[in-house]
Every structure is written in C-alpha cells, then in structure tokens.
Amino acid sequence: MASFVIPYDVNSPLWSDNADKERGMVVPEGQKIHVRNCASNPDECQLGAQDDGQWVFPVGSVLIKNFSFDNKLVETRLFVRAAKTWVGYGYQWNEEQTEATVVPDEARTVMFNTGTRTVPWTYPSRYDCMLCHNRPGGSTLGPETKQLNRMMGGENLLDKLERLNLFDAPLPKPYSTPLPTPYPGQEGTPPAGATTEQLARSYLHANCAFCHRADGNADTLDLRWGVPIPELKACNQMPKKGNAGLTTATILTPGKPEESVMWARVSTLGDDRMPQLGTYVVDDPGVELISAWIASLQGCE
Template sequence: MALLVVALLFVALLGACARSPAPVRFHADGSPRTLAEWGVLQSDGTRLRLAGGVLPYDLNTPLFSDYAHKLRTVWMPAGTAAQYRADDSFAFPVGTIISKTFYYPRAGGAAAANAVLKADATPDERIGDGLDLTRVRMIETRLLVRREGGWAALAYVWNDAQTEAVLSRAGASLPLQLVAQDGGGTDFTYQVPDQNQCAGCHASNNTTRAIAPIGAKARHLHRDYAYANGSAPQLQRWQQVGYLTGAPAAAATPRNADWRDGARASLDARARAYLDINCGHCHNARGPADTSGLLLDSSVVSTRQLGICKPPVAAGQGTGDHTFDIVPGQPAQSILVYRMRSLDPGAMMPELGRDLIHEEGVALVSEWIGAQNGRCDSET
C-alpha cells in the first residue's frame, strides 16, 4: 500500500512538472524556427499564457494595423532593467524580449471561416494576463530581441489550431474578412511584414538605421493597465518588478492622450497622439521621412513643420493634386488626409502595415484640421 501511495505521488509530481510553464529562453543569435523556442508565450490551442516574468503592457494610443487587437509583453533577464529616457525609447538591457501578438475577435455565427470581427477589445478576450483562444483568432507574434549587436526583429505566424507559430522571414499574405457590428463584411489581405519591412519601420533614425522599439517610450506607456490582479500604473509596475530604473514621479512623466478619449483629452491632444504613434517614427527630425519637412512626432511645435500651409517637397501622385499638407479648416483639400484615405501603394500613408482605411483615424484628423483657423497663401 505504501509503495502504491509513493508511486501515485511520483506520477502526480511528474504531471505537475509537465504542466509547469517552461522558462523564457533568450537566444543570443540565430532565428529559432518556432515562437515556442523562446518560451515567452505558451498556447495549448485554448489558452495563451504568459511565462513567468513576462509582463503585459499597452499604449495610450496604439498604431493602427487593420483593426487588429494586440497583446504586448516585455521580459528582461533577472537582475537587469531598462533605463528611463524622457523622449526616446527606454535603454533596454541585452536579453530583453518584447513581443506583440496580433489577433482579432472571432466573428462567430454563420460568418465565413476567414471572418474576423471589427470591435473594440473587451475583458472577455482575456484569461488572466493571457488570451481566451476560443474567442479570438491569432494572426502573428512579432518579437524584438535585444542582442549584443542591437535589436533583431522576427515575425511568427500562428497555425490554424493556434498551438504553434512559425518564423516567417519572407512575410505572409492572409486573406480575411472584417465583419462590422451591423453584419457587413469587407475583404482584405492582412500583411505579415518580411524582415526588411520590420527593420524599415523600426529604424526610426535615418543616419544610424539602427532598429529600436517604437512604443516603448514614456509618453506611450504612462497609463494604467488592467493586470490579472487589478489595475495599476504601468510604469510603476515596471519599477516594482525591477524592469525600469531612473523614472521620475508620475507628475513629471510625459503622457500622450488616448485618441478615443474625447471626454478627458482635447481634440488637439488626441490628434497629435494619433499622428505621433502612426507617423512620428518616420516623420521626425532624424527619421526616414526627414527630407519631407513634415514632422509629426509629439515634440514638434512649429505649425509649418506640422504641415500647416506647407507645400510638399516633391510633387506627384502622393499629393492628390492638392497644394498643401494641411489646409486649415479644409481637410478635404489637405494632402495629409488624402494620403490617409488612399490605398494606392504610391500614395498611401503609412506605407506599410495596412490594407484598410482607418475610418475613425481619418475622421479624427479631419476634425482636427477642420477646427483650425487661417488661410494659406495661394489657396484655391
């Protein structure tokens, strides 16, 4: 009898070990074939769980990606921390792994197999700090990995069973149908970026061309997050778990507006936050679009640099035959709105990351331009 009890205890211990989440595994070089080899996220096809020490986070205003929802996480090796910077991305230690999982709510009902729902994120998508995979369709997970030589970008595409994600160096095109609340559907192609496109977006310094995180800046992260054990200020939580040093008091930390929060933020603050995250990583004084003269990051105060009554540097189809980047009071005559509404690869902005028009974003920027006063010289 005693031997039977010991045997049963041994089997139970083995089962417990089998169920324990594997630790995060940082790869100092190479490109692991599967996401599971990093150990950051674990899926059994029903639940997506975060490994120990993996911290979820969100942004005040996120980048638009064809209405996809995103689960963002960060992990750092024990005993290391990011150094706070007021304006730029934090200085992350070697070994940092930042993940961003793109997913959609399932359309359900009689919708097509490739149908996903256009809807705001809701608490029922979550299980703890992970995801309820019975309610969502995962598309891809992108990693930014801080190695000795700098950041590396890797994209992993999830299989239909949502049990494994495989490295996709060349990117991928996934046909989907976006279903609105009224039942209407729009076919589109979700584009998983290739490695060059990942590097192109994250190389926000046109001189060094070094890859860096876009969202991991104080002004984007200074907000509360609904963790599994309750809501708390994100930057405070980062400090509590040892992931951030050198941060000032909350009152001295910059904060971008939530672009949707018209009750607590001004129209100007919301539009500037939207342009900052969607356009500012290229349209800044050091970015790939620096020669355009149009600067849209949050630090810009010059109305001319913001595009108000500024002619484009180079004429062409990107102007839509309009004369100025922004015409006060006239969004329909502004190049900025034209390019946001375009799906032409030679004119659309942003150039990558979307196959759909962000109607709500266009409406916000149009309202912002419409509220501006003034008149441009030679305005027609």
C-alpha cells in the first residue's frame, strides 16, 4: 500500500485570522506514529501527565495545512520530518489557483482577493514556523489524542487511524476525553455541558501552551490543559514582561478580566499582542471566552 494523505481535524484549533483550514497527514509506508504514554513511559513526560497522548511522527512524515477564504486557497503549509529535525515550508497560491510558490525566508503580507472581498494575509517566515512548532511544544502541535478524538466522515478519527494500523502500540481505551471545541466554528460547536473554564482552558492549550510551558520558549507561564490554576503561574502573579498598559494588573486577576494582562494581551494588536506572530486579527470569541472565564473566578484555587 502506498503512502497517502489522511485528512484530519482537531477539536480545538489555532486561531488563524478567520481563515478556513484543512489538514492532512502522510505517514511513510510501514512506519508508525508513537503516542506518548505517561503511565507506562514516565521518561517521555518530564513535565507531567499533561503531555500524555502527544504524537511523535516517524522520519519521512509530512503534515499539511491548507488555508482558504470563501473556498479559495491562500496558503499551503507543509511540515516535514527530516532525519534529525522538522522543516516547515509555506506556499503562496496564485490568483488562478493553479500553482503555489514557496514563500521566501521573510514573512510577507498581501491583500488577498477571495473572489468576493479582499482580506489581508500574512505568510509567516520559515523562522516563524519554528518559534511555534518548537521541540518542547512537540514540534507537531495539533496531533494528540485529545485533539483527534472526534468524528470525521462518519467515523471516529482515532478508530480510523488504528484501523489503518498507524500506531506503534494500541491506543489506551477508553480514549482520553476530547478537548472541548471552544466556540462555534469550522470544527463544530462546544459540547453540551462544557463549562466556561473548560472552554477557555481548551483555547489556551491549543493557542498558547506550546510556548507557555515550563520547558518552552516562554516558560514563565504553563498554560497546558490539565495544569491546576495555582500552577499556571498566572493567577495573582505579577507580570515579568510589563503590564501591557494596565497599572494595577496581575497576569490573571480573579473576577477582573480588565485588570488581567492575559486578557489585555489577546485583546490588542499592538506590541504586546499574544501570540506575537502568526495573527493580525483579534479573535473576538476567544477574547470573550478568556474574559468570561477570568470574570467567573473567585480566587486562585
């Protein structure tokens, strides 16, 4: 059987300035995906059980993400597992949709004509890819069991990948609980009964935690799913990187989003913007969710 592209979706997506996305993976024939298992291999979970279920792809794998507006492709990104490292490539689609050319080393912004309107779009540089797709964050950022435990095309994606014999060991059953989809969008709607806290924490996990983890490139916070609130290193903690214009703020002030640097940094497009790359449009529903969660907190427990 030859290698082929397996389409997949995630439960909790990266905010990408309103673009629609399609994702796919190619695993070389005969090779297997390893899934981190913190119970049986504690060595691969130095930062605790929150990393359980992260996927490690074999050499030769290619991950693909397409970005489009109004069904017209603006960018294709490839992330390729070479012998020692991962390499990222961005491709810019032409007006006729016949060809995509590799984006040079520098980031570039264009006005993209979707056919019915014009939207700004910034192609990240190759260096930008690696700031997000960093090794402590797992290199590949979407594929993990709690992100792909979802239905697609009438079948559970994990069942499908097991049926295709793509894992090096059977996945533990029952599968880990899906990350809740934070707000209605391309990935569906939040599950009934999910709390604001769960939705906000799912958002932070998917959009922030690959940098904000104890071994990451912004290690003062730990925003991974499952980290207890006092250990986020945010609640009632003084910011170490400035107050983002809020003189009385802490990073997360329970009950007071407008006195929380975390809220300010996702609400702005200025120098303090979080994430600091890859996004140039404020994610209103995401900000709303973080705000509602902080407002609901009465303390740091």
